[in-house]
Amino acid sequence: MERRVYLRSDDLDMNVDVVGCSQAVDGTFHVELSATLIHPHGGGQPSDVGTIGQASVIRVIQVNDDVIHICDREEPIGSACIQVSSPHRVLHARLHSAGHLIGYCGERLGWKAVKAHHWPGEARVVFEAGQGMELMTADTIERLANEQVAAASPRYTFQEGQV
Ligand SMILES: [Zn+2]
Missing domain, CATH: 2.40.30.130 (Elongation Factor Tu (Ef-tu); domain 3)
Incomplete structure (x- = not known):
């Protein structure tokens, strides 16, 4: 079990x-x-x-x-x-999902997401410059993130061994 x-x-x-x-x-x-x-x-x-x-x-x-x-x-x-606790679970899940979404959007602009922290009040994603990266602004990230949210893609999870 x-x-x-x-x-x-x-x-x-x-x-x-x-x-x-x-x-x-x-x-x-x-x-x-x-x-x-x-x-x-x-x-x-x-x-x-x-x-x-x-x-x-x-x-x-x-x-x-x-x-x-x-x-x-x-x-x-x-x-x-x-x-x-449902309110805590929902908040943590939203912050974690937002971190991954922001990371994905930054990578679409050529940046590399190297670190993420999803704690309430201090959530952040750290990027490093990649090859041929484009200017990253909050407006650009928000637009790209909203496109992904509007696409309403299904959640997909899998497990490999203990990961
Ligand atoms: Zn994660």
């Missing part, structure tokens, strides 16, 4: 099992689940927040193959309902 259900599902709640819960030195609780929809920090994007049973999920990190949910209170071993 794939435990990282967030990779293939946009669902915001599901029933899972709490398989581990330990208190960290900072007083938070590190909760491990049989499966999760709550996306960890990574890829330039902050983690989702949400709930596991009665506990609030403050942050989620990935440590090797484990997804650790950092919570404000202890959650007992056993079944629990998990919920992803």
Whole structure:
């Protein structure tokens, strides 16, 4: 069973099992689940927040193959309902998608997108000059991005191994 259900599902709640819960030195609780929809920090994007049973999920990190949910209170071993905060998920997804779209538009102008950061309030894409690049302005990027949005292309995802 794939435990990282967030990779293939946009669902915001599901029933899972709490398989581990330990208190960290900072007083938070590190909760491990049989499966999760709550996306960890990574890829330039902050983690989702949400709930596991009665506990609030403050942050989620990935440590090797484990997804650790950092919570404000202890959650007992056993079944629990998990919920992803929809407003946070939507904001993070929009900022992340916008970053990739801006990167794509910049590359159409001959620039190379080398770095992206999708955090609220500080989202950005860093470009390096490429061969034969054209002048990049906010108006040009906005026009190219609006053309892509108007095209309403379908979302396409795939997985290769662990990526
Ligand atoms: Zn990305």
